[in-house]
Amino acid sequence: MTVVARFEIHGVRYLDAAGHPCAELPPLGRDREHLVALYRAMVQARSFDAKAVVLQRTGRIGTYASALGQEAIGVCIADVLRAEDVLLPSYRETAAMLGRGVHMDELLLYWGGDERGMDFAGPREDFPICVPIATQLTHAAGVAAAFQYRGEARVALAVCGDGATSQGDFYAALNLAGAWRLPLVVVVNNNQWAISVPRSAQSGTETLAQKALAAGITGVQCDGNDVLALHETLAAAVARAREGGGATLVEALSYRLGDHTTADDASRYRDPDEVEARRQEEPVVRLRRYLHAQGWWDAGVEEALKADCAATVDAAVARYEATPPPAPTAMFDHLYARLPAALAAQRAAAAAGGGHG
Amino acid sequence: MSTVTTTYREAIREAIREALRRDPRVFLMGEDVGAYGGCFAVSKGLLDEFGPERIRDTPLSESAFVGAGIGAALGGMRPIVEIMTVNFSLLALDQILNNAATLLHMSGGQFNVPLVIRMTTGGGRQLAAQHSHSLEGWYAHIPGLRVLAPATLEDARGMLWSALEDPDPVLIFEHALLYNQAGTLPADAGAVDIRRARVRRPGRDVSLITYGGSLPKTLEAAGRLAAEGIDAEVIDLRSLRPLDDATILASVAATRRAVIVDEGWRSGSLAAEISARIMENAFYELDAPVARVCSAEVPMPYARHLEQAALPQADTVIRVARGLVRGDG
Ligand SMILES: Cc1ncc(C[n+]2csc(CCOP(=O)(O)OP(=O)(O)O)c2C)c(N)n1
Ligand SMILES: [Mg+2]
Numbered sequence A: 001m002t003v004v005a006r007f008e009i010h011g012v013r014y015l016d017a018a019g020h021p022c023a024e025l026p027p028l029g030r031d032r033e034h035l036v037a038l039y040r041a042m043v044q045a046r047s048f049d050a051k052a053v054v055l056q057r058t059g060r061i062g063t064y065a066s067a068l069g070q071e072a073i074g075v076c077i078a079d080v081l082r083a084e085d086v087l088l089p090s091y092r093e094t095a096a097m098l099g100r101g102v103h104m105d106e107l108l109l110y111w112g113g114d115e116r117g118m119d120f121a122g123p124r125e126d127f128p129i130c131v132p133i134a135t136q137l138t139h140a141a142g143v144a145a146a147f148q149y150r151g152e153a154r155v156a157l158a159v160c161g162d163g164a165t166s167q168g169d170f171y172a173a174l175n176l177a178g179a180w181r182l183p184l185v186v187v188v189n190n191n192q193w194a195i196s197v198p199r200s201a202q203s204g205t206e207t208l209a210q211k212a213l214a215a216g217i218t219g220v221q222c223d224g225n226d227v228l229a230l231h232e233t234l235a236a237a238v239a240r241a242r243e244g245g246g247a248t249l250v251e252a253l254s255y256r257l258g259d260h261t262t263a264d265d266a267s268r269y270r271d272p273d274e275v276e277a278r279r280q281e282e283p284v285v286r287l288r289r290y291l292h293a294q295g296w297w298d299a300g301v302e303e304a305l306k307a308d309c310a311a312t313v314d315a316a317v318a319r320y321e322a323t324p325p326p327a328p329t330a331m332f333d334h335l336y337a338r339l340p341a342a343l344a345a346q347r348a349a350a351a352a353g354g355g356h357g
Numbered sequence B: 001m002s003t004v005t006t007t008y009r010e011a012i013r014e015a016i017r018e019a020l021r022r023d024p025r026v027f028l029m030g031e032d033v034g035a036y037g038g039c040f041a042v043s044k045g046l047l048d049e050f051g052p053e054r055i056r057d058t059p060l061s062e063s064a065f066v067g068a069g070i071g072a073a074l075g076g077m078r079p080i081v082e083i084m085t086v087n088f089s090l091l092a093l094d095q096i097l098n099n100a101a102t103l104l105h106m107s108g109g110q111f112n113v114p115l116v117i118r119m120t121t122g123g124g125r126q127l128a129a130q131h132s133h134s135l136e137g138w139y140a141h142i143p144g145l146r147v148l149a150p151a152t153l154e155d156a157r158g159m160l161w162s163a164l165e166d167p168d169p170v171l172i173f174e175h176a177l178l179y180n181q182a183g184t185l186p187a188d189a190g191a192v193d194i195r196r197a198r199v200r201r202p203g204r205d206v207s208l209i210t211y212g213g214s215l216p217k218t219l220e221a222a223g224r225l226a227a228e229g230i231d232a233e234v235i236d237l238r239s240l241r242p243l244d245d246a247t248i249l250a251s252v253a254a255t256r257r258a259v260i261v262d263e264g265w266r267s268g269s270l271a272a273e274i275s276a277r278i279m280e281n282a283f284y285e286l287d288a289p290v291a292r293v294c295s296a297e298v299p300m301p302y303a304r305h306l307e308q309a310a311l312p313q314a315d316t317v318i319r320v321a322r323g324l325v326r327g328d329g
Helices: A032-057 A071-080 A094-100 A104-111 A135-150 A168-180 A209-215 A227-242 A272-279 A283-294 A299-321 A341-351 B008-022 B046-050 B062-074 B086-100 B153-165 B214-227 B245-255 B270-285 B304-310 B314-326
Strands: A010-012 A086-088 A156-161 A184-190 A218-223 A248-253 B003-007 B026-030 B055-057 B078-085 B116-121 B146-148 B170-175 B182-186 B198-201 B206-210 B232-236 B239-241 B258-265 B291-295
Touching (some): A010 A227, A032 A094, A032 A227, A071 A156, A086 A094, A094 A104, A135 A168, A135 B086, A168 A184, A168 B062, A209 A218, A209 A248, A218 A227, A227 A248, A227 A283, B003 B153, B062 B078, B078 B086, B078 B153, B086 B116, B146 B153, B206 B214, B206 B245, B206 B314, B232 B245, B258 B314
Parallel strands (some): A010 A218, A086 A156, A156 A184, A218 A248, B026 B055, B078 B116, B116 B170, B206 B232
Antiparallel strands (some): B003 B182, B198 B232
16 A cells, blocks of 8 residues: 555644744734734724624624634734735624724624625625625635636635534535635634534544645644734735635634624533633733733723724714614615516515515 | 527527627536536537636536636626536525525625526436426525526527526526427527516417426417317416516406416425416406416336326326316316
């Protein structure tokens, strides 16, 4: 018997949980301005997230999926993409969407049950939040195929969770990307849980990154709480895709510090000690410690930033709450480009405020 | 006016060819559509003419290439996706229902999905219980889709272009038994109106309402009924979603009797929906209960005599129509 193929999966980490370098740092580690900007974006995303949970608790929006503890992933995704690239998010990409330019009040509209929030002012080619698990990955392959077909140096980037990697669509999309060498990046936010199902029960593989191997694309794992590791890994994947080097699967190791959504109570199935232990590794504190150690940050700036973020969020909430709800007929407006005559009666019934009969 | 002799298969191929020539955003993808020419030989020769970028063999995953079709459509292309048969389209049902049909709504109006999906449907070719069903009625249930069933050469030639011009997802069902149908078309045949049903044969005594692969059988039945002195009108639905209620109801109001011929399974069928609409809107015009001729509710048998027994046949249509008109069914 001979070895016919050999594979390795690489992992990337630069900062340990305490924010101390644990490997020789990449140039970003010395880029004060850039790191501070990434830090600010994480704090802003977290403050939006916390507010959204409060709004749900007080009945002012519907179910919300918090990204607490996973902000670094979205912030770095938004940072490495170009405006002309296309993001295909799942429901936990608040940080990435904000970074791409979606407005907070648009996100609140969506989570408040008004799909107009997904008709965001920009970026116009980014996809709306995708809830059917992993289905956005095949769409991303199609977007990437369109870029490739037209010879455009653009990249499609889709994000999914660890649970999503068990789906047929996950593998089917990766396989298509491998067969066609598509300019695609798939980021798995491995937050260790798919609602109540832990990562260990999701797949027998040692890593999720290695699922790339079966599709013939690059697979890499990185510490999803370490901005330096994430940024480098994602930037390399996006560059490879843009230059015709094919698709990459990035597994970003993180932890879902909050409930699955506001409709969930994770204490029913999750050991609080585990959560506390993982809280020590979260990305915002980690980067703040690093910034402190460099002398680039102090308590005063932190306070000012927090106040600033809160004011931004409050202004967005005010805009959201001042938005009049759509008319009942609106549910027919985005069904077809032109509503078929056969549905006119149903629309008229909605306009009259009655049922359908 | 000059005409060309053609077949249903060639008419679809010509429509694809024309679309590829007219619009650089159009490409065809699916399983074995390239060198093999598609499992019903529709795309034969197109690879040589247009190359592998535009006539794309995909990895074998319906969900992947339908999903990629959605992505490509939103990415500015005009993909034509071919699925081998409606039975296999079920692997992509989630993409069609939860994504293609829903994205305009979920994006608050930001994204129409200009995707065309063609697939074969129907029995009669001894392809057995996993390749022969008529599930287009299921798709006709889904808001957000347009569902077409070309039954004539003219529609085989013209519906694709109209579908590509539609900003919303369109499913085109090609009945396997129609591919070899031969005839002539005007040399300049092109886009057709896809909103209206058509009266394929006018008549006064009974409306035979059908679509797709059942149209030839129904026309045959109407011809034989005429020999008995029963003047049947034949309606070809053409569009299964939305349904053209006006044409159906006008016909039934005039004939006062209706038989729906639908190759789907009877329970919960498209025929049931049409029947309900007639009850709701033309009950007092009727001289007889609405009747249905559908497929037997069994997995499609392989053996020829059993398959024929399971499918709607002209003989059955004649017997049922005669019963309605003479009251002696
Ligand atoms: C196809 C499909 N099946 C099931 C669900 C219900 N569901 C919503 S979120 C979720 C868990 C997803 O876990 P993961 O992929 O790890 O993402 P996370 O929520 O952790 O970000 C499930 C099962 C769904 N939305 N879509
Ligand atoms: Mg998860």
